[in-house]
Amino acid sequence: MxxxxxxxxxxxxxxxxxxxxxxxxxxxxxxxxxxxxxxxxxxxxxxxxxxxxxxxxxxxxxxxxxxxxxxxxGEFPEREHQELSPILWIVGGLAAQMLLLKVAGFSIATGLLFAATVRAFGRGPLWKTIPIGIALSFVIWIIFARGLQLSLPAGLLEHLF
The missing domain is CATH 1.20.58 (Methane Monooxygenase Hydroxylase; Chain G, domain 1)
Known part of the structure; x- marks a missing residue:
């Protein structure tokens, strides 16, 4: 049986x-x-x-x-258990970037996405990864907007330079 x-x-x-x-x-x-x-x-x-x-x-x-x-x-391999928390961090970071891109500018919005993704992977505290993400995003903004003359959304930080 x-x-x-x-x-x-x-x-x-x-x-x-x-x-x-x-x-x-x-x-x-x-x-x-x-x-x-x-x-x-x-x-x-x-x-x-x-x-x-x-x-x-x-x-x-x-x-x-x-x-x-x-x-x-019915011969698919057994799927692993999915953790919901990392997915929510990344989706939340993407949502924050989309909502803040025109308001806060490329550097801040993308820096928050960076920090949320780093948090999803279980690395570094937010107080440390948010400034790192904003700094890296600002360097990328300078390369693309100033060096290559491409149009990226500019916010408060970008208008300072």
Whole structure:
């Protein structure tokens, strides 16, 4: 009886993998639909600007079918337990950067993202990593905004220089 129960448990589909397969299928359909809805320009060759998006859509469709097939076979390896705290630190850092980018500028917003990511990896206290992140981000801002003449959001710190 225990072998039958073990066999039934092994034959159940992996629902997480099926969700991933469905997401891959949606991406494939969206790419194909978006490519088809854009008009093709005048093309003198068989391989034009719409070829690569269709290739990518077919690749995503193939990955979707393969993932669904493997999910029904139930032979995915056992997944490790995921810690929620590091994910929340990184997502929170990204949210803070997006919200503060225009208000506080590139250096401060990206410095906070740096500090949150460092915290997610379990390194250094925030009082130390926030100034380090802001300093590194400011150096990056100088290189890109001043050296390469690219437009990055400037805030209080950037306006000082």
């Amino acid at each position: 225990s072998q039958a129960t073990h066999h039934d448990a092994k034959r159940r589909p992996d629902w997480a993998a099926l969700v991933i397969a469905a997401a891959l299928a949606v991406v494939a359909v969206v790419i194909a639909w978006s490519t088809a809805s854009h008009g093709t320009g005048a093309s003198y060759a068989r391989v034009g600007p719409t070829t690569m998006p269709y290739v990518i859509a077919v690749a995503f469709g193939g990955l979707s079918i393969w993932t669904a097939f493997e999910a029904f076979r």
